[in-house]
Amino acid sequence: MLTAVTADFRSAGFEVLERLATISADTLARFAATRTDVRGGVLLATCNRFEAYLDTADDGTAGADALLDFATAAAGVERAELSGIAVRHEEADIAGHLFSVSSGLESLVVGEAEIAGQVSRALETARSVGTTTPDLERLFQRASRTSSAVQQHTRVGTAGRNIVRLALDLAGSRVADWSTTRVLLIGTGTYARATLAALRDRGVREIAVYSPSGRALLFAKREGVVAVERQDLPHRLALADIVISCSIATAPILDEERLRRARSVVEEPARQLIVDLGMPRNVEPDVAHLPDVELLDLETIGKHAPLPELQATDDARALIAEAVDQYGADQRATAVTPAVVAYRAHVFELVDQELERLRRRGEATEAVERAMRHLAGVLVHTPSARARELAAAGEGERFAEAVQVLYGLAPDAARPAGEQPGSQLAG
Secondary structure: OOOEEEEEOOOOOOOHHHHHOOOOOOHHHHHHHHHOEEEEEEEEEOOOOOEEEEEEOOOOOHHHHHHHHHHHHHOOOOHHHHHOEEEEEEHHHHHHHHHHHHHHOOOOOOOOHHHHHHHHHHHHHHHHHHHHHHHHHHHHHHHHHHHHHEEEEEHHHOOOOOOOHHHHHHHHHHOOOHHOOEEEEEEEOOHHHHHHHHHHHHOOEEEEEEEOOOHHHHHHHHHOOOOOOHHHHHHHOOOOOOOEEEOOOOOOOOHHHHHHHEEEOOOOOOEEEEEEEOOOEEOOOHHHHOOOEEEEEEHHHHOOOOHHHHOOOOOHHHHHHHHHHHHHHHHHHHHHHHHHHHHHHHHHHHHHHHHHHHHHHOOHHHHHHHHHHHHHHHHHHHHHHHHHHHHHOOOHHHHHHHHHHHHOOOOOOOOOOOOOOEEEEEO
């Protein structure tokens, strides 16, 4: 059974999400390894959400509770606080939730472009650490196909602005002329590339990049910007009109004291806007205590994000609902497959046994063998088709029971997916 434990910007503050963001796919893999009831898991952790998807051997309750305990210890979050903000999703509800997330309908800025890639990378990372399962693969692959369809066939992708562009829109009120604005970019990942593209769209010419992990030179060569070495960072910090930090560093890169020292290396440091897009935060809030320094972080950006109701289109919601229905039908068909396979194998085994008996008696001609295999195919066709019909109607267990009663076969067929809604987790 699939179950998910989620928390996002609507249920949790950014401080809690920052701490949860320190949990990695490797951490989730270690958790799964300690649980006999957890077959695998996929972790989706972004700047405004934490979601852990588990494939469990039972109804998922014990695994979800254990995950909360594990996350409490790993992220340093109070158990009662985490229980109060975490939501559990199951079965059909889990598909609807993930498909909406992947399509950008549950984002801080509805319709953001980054989330679909983050969902895909979450699955790839789970594969690399060995925590995917067939059911998780099907769920996440269908989520990616659904988000692509939403982008192609609806206007939700243009209805909202992504976080980077929204941040620059807010910064624009402090900028007289983008073409003369000096920008220091900290980070070289996905957000850094998106930020660079958005800055160039606005006509910014002077862009330097610094990487805490040492990747600035490679990024700068590829993107045609200036790389900043560690020893040159204070000088670049002091001269930058805008500093945009979007690193995946787990500890703050800038605080009041570091920025004060950096600004002291020049006689007249620039009036600065610091934009922090990192999660966990890259910049401590106390930098705003410095004169001529203003901080724009994700929490502030979130307060200016347009209301989802104004951006999510009915077409996108309808398309996701169709995808959820199809996913449910596919899951039910998958659940009845072991019974169908067992029945077909049983029939063809009987045919093989009879053909072997005829061969021993010298009566198994090619025509006889062809006729018997054709008959076997005819015999299994209608029951197999009926099994698919029952599965589509949510009654696949009837076929599995019939196979067991009539032929003594007990295939390990999973029950069809239920229709249980998401529920708030109790403490």
